[in-house]
Amino acid sequence: MLIVLICTITLFVPALGSDAPCHNIGGTCQDDHLHCSGSYHTGLCSGGTHRRCCSHSSAAGTDSGMCSHVKVYSRASWGARAPKHVTTMHTPASLFFVHHTEGNFCHDFASCATQMRGIQNYHMDSRGWSDIGYSFLVGEDGAVYEGRGWHHVGAHTQGYNSRGFAASVMGSFMHRKPNDAALNAIKNLIQCGIDHGYITSGYSLYGHRDVGSTDCPGDALYSEIRTWPHYSTHHP
Template identity: 40%
Template sequence: MALLCSLLAWALLALKGLKAEDEACCGTIVPRSEWGALPSTCARELEVPVPYVVVSHTAGSPCDTPALCLQQAQNVQHYHVRTLGYCDVAYNFLIGEDGLVYEGRGWKVKGDHSGPTWNPMSIGITFMGNYMKRVPPPRAIRAAQSLLACGVAQGILSPNYEVRGHRQVQQTQSPGDQLYEIIRKWPHHYEE
């Protein structure tokens, strides 16, 4: 029931067009407890404010409803923990095509999304799906942008943070050609 209430609140906020700077909007992230996350054994915290954000995609199945996205977040975490041996899901946040943000490691815990150089100094957000040939829906893009504004409003992200595509920091095709073209237009994107 708590999940349903949280999802309805997020939908109402999205319909009203509230921005992430609004205090209530910062509380609309689907918490780990509501998507059924395994307990985390991660302990290393990030130093805030964090200067970088790395955007990736899972390259797996997309999800466009809360039920499918809950399952997809669980699938990603199970793969990272049970197959790769990570202490938790690799990302700080996961973005669903349902327009919701799913808490991964959260704002202050170091991720395992971009290698030893970038993990200690960046927030990793991933879009659940494969964006080589298709774009995420606008509601997913808005959710990611609101999340970043929320991070700045809370003092966790530096006001002059830089966004980088996963491919800019590691040898990968992530975040996919189509999503990369979108984030290249974001005001905080760093172009080499």
């Protein structure tokens, strides 16, 4: 049975003192004045900002969907835990849902990656779910962060998880809409999905509230997506 993801999430508390995100990509946390035979990656180590992840892995910062017009940070890049189990998504999907997390805003990789790890921990440890619920999340840095991705069924929209993908913008968008960088990231992610055969070209776009009793994705963001060409007033 697929579990419904409730948009209201107010507690994103990543594990303190953990270097696991760096270790997950085969890296080592060290002071960045030391020599690194690979390359340094920010936001994956505990401690001060000078303590960074030295890794040979190309996973940190890779474009996980081969999307040419939007940066997609892979799960390894933001330090995701392995899922407890997965269910294969049958594509192309004809539905796409927009959510917001109702948590903190983020405007750079380090803060967005911290948010991602906190959301995943909350979903897996507090909710008891198999993984982070959304297909993708979006920051106001203009980047997309891979959640369950294109290949696995999410836990985001009750009754529609196996029929559609969902992108959730990190933050609360009741009173303001996300910045243009985040809005363009959603649009470009959808186009990437179409280009690679994950989403039908005639897909229908919805806000979470269109199919559930919730204020998600927030009044301001909801008003925005209702102006987009594929927004549908018909029940899916």
